Amino acid sequence: MRNQLLKISLFFFALLFVNVSVYAQGRGQRMGPPNAEQRAKNLDELAAKLELTAEQKTKVSEVEETLFAEIQKVRKEGDRESMREKMRGLRDNHAAAMKEILSEEQFKKWEEIQKEKRQNRKPRGGKRK
Numbered sequence: 001m002r003n004q005l006l007k008i009s010l011f012f013f014a015l016l017f018v019n020v021s022v023y024a025q026g027r028g029q030r031m032g033p034p035n036a037e038q039r040a041k042n043l044d045e046l047a048a049k050l051e052l053t054a055e056q057k058t059k060v061s062e063v064e065e066t067l068f069a070e071i072q073k074v075r076k077e078g079d080r081e082s083m084r085e086k087m088r089g090l091r092d093n094h095a096a097a098m099k100e101i102l103s104e105e106q107f108k109k110w111e112e113i114q115k116e117k118r119q120n121r122k123p124r125g126g127k128r129k
């Protein structure tokens with residue numbers, strides 16, 4: 001009887017452990033910055049949504065890669081308050097560069113896509129003012 005109870009207890013602990021492990025791995029699957037493959041996929045999706053020409057797609061790719069590199073640099077600096085200001089500046093510069101590349105209609109559509117992305121982002125931890 002005692003041996004059987006021990007086996008059942010071990011089985012349930014093993015089941016619990018597997019369940020917690022699977023749950024933890026499934027949460028937040030995209031951690032960290034997007035890799036080159038993900039960025040290329042995002043660019044292709046954006047190009048399709050905005051109906052970009054080949055020339056526009058090349059220019060947008062350059063702008064996006066420059067933005068990505070700048071964001072990586074700012075994230076390494078550490079100070080949260082200055083990082084927030086720098087990110088805001090990067091976002092403004094990014095929008096200005098996109099406005100130069102895109103037609104008026106494409107730019108409006110791009111702004112809508114950006115707004116939708118911001119709304120779909122999960123809230124991050126920590127207290128915000």
